[in-house]
Amino acid sequence: MNRLRTFGRQVIWEQRSFWRNPASASFTFAFPLLFLVVFIGINGNDTVPLTGGRVKFAQFYVPAIVAFGVISACYTNLAFTLSIRRDNGLLKRVRSTPLQPAMYLAGLAGNVVVISIILTGLVTGLGLTVYGVTFPDRYLGLFVALALGAFCFSALGSMVATFVPNEDAAPAIINFVLFPLLFISGTFGRVEATSTLGRIASIFPVQHLNRLLEAVFNPNAPGTGIIASHVAVLAAWGVGGLVIAARRFRWEPRRR
Amino acid sequence: MGPVIEVVDLHKSFGDVHAVRGVTFSVEAGECVAVLGPNGAGKTTTIEILEGFGPPDSGTVRVLGADPAAGGAALRGRIGIVLQECGIDPYLSVAEVLRQHASYYEHPRGVDDVIELVGLGEKRDSRVKTLSGGQQRRLDVGLGIIGDPELLFLDEPTTGFDPSARRQAWELVHRLRDLGTTVLLTTHYMDEAQSLADRVIVIAAGQILAEGTPESIGGRATAKTRIQFPWPDGRDAGDLPVPVEQVGGDAVIETDEVTTTLHALTEWAIAEHLDLEGLTVTQPSLEDIYLQLTADVGARPDDDGSAG
Numbered sequence: 001m002n003r004l005r006t007f008g009r010q011v012i013w014e015q016r017s018f019w020r021n022p023a024s025a026s027f028t029f030a031f032p033l034l035f036l037v038v039f040i041g042i043n044g045n046d047t048v049p050l051t052g053g054r055v056k057f058a059q060f061y062v063p064a065i066v067a068f069g070v071i072s073a074c075y076t077n078l079a080f081t082l083s084i085r086r087d088n089g090l091l092k093r094v095r096s097t098p099l100q101p102a103m104y105l106a107g108l109a110g111n112v113v114v115i116s117i118i119l120t121g122l123v124t125g126l127g128l129t130v131y132g133v134t135f136p137d138r139y140l141g142l143f144v145a146l147a148l149g150a151f152c153f154s155a156l157g158s159m160v161a162t163f164v165p166n167e168d169a170a171p172a173i174i175n176f177v178l179f180p181l182l183f184i185s186g187t188f189g190r191v192e193a194t195s196t197l198g199r200i201a202s203i204f205p206v207q208h209l210n211r212l213l214e215a216v217f218n219p220n221a222p223g224t225g226i227i228a229s230h231v232a233v234l235a236a237w238g239v240g241g242l243v244i245a246a247r248r249f250r251w252e253p254r255r256r
Numbered sequence: 257m258g259p260v261i262e263v264v265d266l267h268k269s270f271g272d273v274h275a276v277r278g279v280t281f282s283v284e285a286g287e288c289v290a291v292l293g294p295n296g297a298g299k300t301t302t303i304e305i306l307e308g309f310g311p312p313d314s315g316t317v318r319v320l321g322a323d324p325a326a327g328g329a330a331l332r333g334r335i336g337i338v339l340q341e342c343g344i345d346p347y348l349s350v351a352e353v354l355r356q357h358a359s360y361y362e363h364p365r366g367v368d369d370v371i372e373l374v375g376l377g378e379k380r381d382s383r384v385k386t387l388s389g390g391q392q393r394r395l396d397v398g399l400g401i402i403g404d405p406e407l408l409f410l411d412e413p414t415t416g417f418d419p420s421a422r423r424q425a426w427e428l429v430h431r432l433r434d435l436g437t438t439v440l441l442t443t444h445y446m447d448e449a450q451s452l453a454d455r456v457i458v459i460a461a462g463q464i465l466a467e468g469t470p471e472s473i474g475g476r477a478t479a480k481t482r483i484q485f486p487w488p489d490g491r492d493a494g495d496l497p498v499p500v501e502q503v504g505g506d507a508v509i510e511t512d513e514v515t516t517t518l519h520a521l522t523e524w525a526i527a528e529h530l531d532l533e534g535l536t537v538t539q540p541s542l543e544d545i546y547l548q549l550t551a552d553v554g555a556r557p558d559d560d561g562s563a564g
Contacts, residue, residue: 006359011350013356020347020383088343096307096337098329098403099360250310 010107053220058131063213083164141225144235155241162248215229261343266315277462290453301416336405361403
């Protein structure tokens with residue numbers, strides 16, 4: 001009970017700090033929303049064929065941008081937060097207090113989950129109300145996809161943070177890892193699964209989160225939308241990332 | 257009750273740098289002890305081992321009866337740590353950061369009391385990122401004492417302060433001492449050690465060179481008194497009534513018999529119609545003693561400051 005209260009308090013402090021930081025709030029938050037509006041603006045929102053029926057173009061974009069939102073909130077945000085706070089000694093300060101280190105990290109993870117949920121709500125809400133997207137009531141499927149996505153990309157964000165030597169190097173490393181993957185994984189435009197790029201992308205987790213969410217949002221397909229192969233790849237990357245992050249994690253800045 | 261801090265034959269190396277080479281000392285409850293030494297002397301390495309930031313290579317360390325490397329939350333709840341260059345969430349306000357940290361302790365001090373103690377009343381609701389360097393350092397100290405610690409570590413608490421901010425910081429440490437807090441601080445300012453410490457430990461190249469009260473350390477209490485004045489124009493050493501040494505443009509006399517020497521000197525000066533303007537009578541300062549003590553080891557080739 002006490003631990004739960006501590007956890008809740010940490011999440012609230014992290015939320016407060018997040019929303020007051022214009023850089024993190026805009027990068028994590030405004031980007032996915034902006035991409036959704038701009039890409040639909042560029043490509044139009046005609047009806048296109050999908051699994052034996054026809055849907056609005058946005059029916060593809062909304063799940064991709066939901067995935068991008070989860071990745072921004074979890075991967076990008078955690079990787080930046082951890083590497084900056086380690087570099088300026090904030091993490092070391094945490095170690096000087098009686099707060100359980102695991103509680104501190106749990107607070108950070110809780111914070112990015114809250115952001116993911118809000119972002120998903122906003123992107124989906126915008127899709128449903130403005131762009132004629134339908135959500136086929138696959139709440140379990142959506143929950144599974146978000147939970148796995150948040151777990152996988154939080155783990156990978158924490159892992160990448162351990163490879164960032166200092167604050168100045170953070171943007172280059174963190175974005176250099178992510179952006180090529182976003183492009184080949186079909187976040188910003190379709191990439192056929194059978195193409196070379198599509199095959200390369202299928203090794204990495206971004207494409208699988210996109211496909212999982214696409215299936216969850218597909219109104220013309222039967223079933224729960226929970227596709228075992230995508231679940232397995234996301235889980236594997238999450239576990240792998242977590243193991244590496246835990247082994248390499250450091251609280252103290254590098255000696256300069 | 258045993259000593260609050262006990263260190264026996266502590267050793268620590270980083271790669272090729274043997275930063276701490278057999279340090280032994282203890283601190284009793286209620287004492288304020290200053291560890292004084294040049295950059296790279298091993299001060300920060302020693303204090304960080306005491307704070308639990310890493311195990312020693314060899315030797316024993318006890319803080320409030322516990323091993324700091326294994327003491328965990330229970331020990332951290334009883335000590336306060338003010339680190340060098342340590343970040344604070346820039347987007348929270350002074351009061352918020354203190355409130356957040358207060359919640360980590362079982363019996364914290366009141367947030368407003370601490371704000372008052374460290375003199376940040378006017379900045380209470382300002383974001384941390386808007387504070388000046390000195391104000392952030394005071395908030396550092398505030399975060400160190402928010403848990404009402406029995407023992408407070410201060411690692412170079414006033415480095416980078418302007419003189420008035422240093423005076424304020426010293427007053428704060430005095431107040432904490434009056435409240436019964438045991439304090440271990442590192443510094444490379446003599447006047448800081450002189451003003452704050454009951455006891456000074458001089459350390460260089462990872463070893464303790466001397467230990468004692470600021471008044472007596474390094475034989476300071478029994479050292480000769482120094483009388484110094486500008487060399488009188490056109491006089492030789494033989495003209496003066498007492499043996500003198502010429503140091504630059506000054507005459508210097510070192511003596512155990514201050515009254516007799518001054519009497520002889522001034523009597524002679526009156527007879528010769530000399531003013532002796534600029535005459536000073538001084539005990540060797542803590543700085544003189546410190547410079548003497550550290551002179552031999554100060555120029556070690558591996559002192560690049562990295563061992564702090």
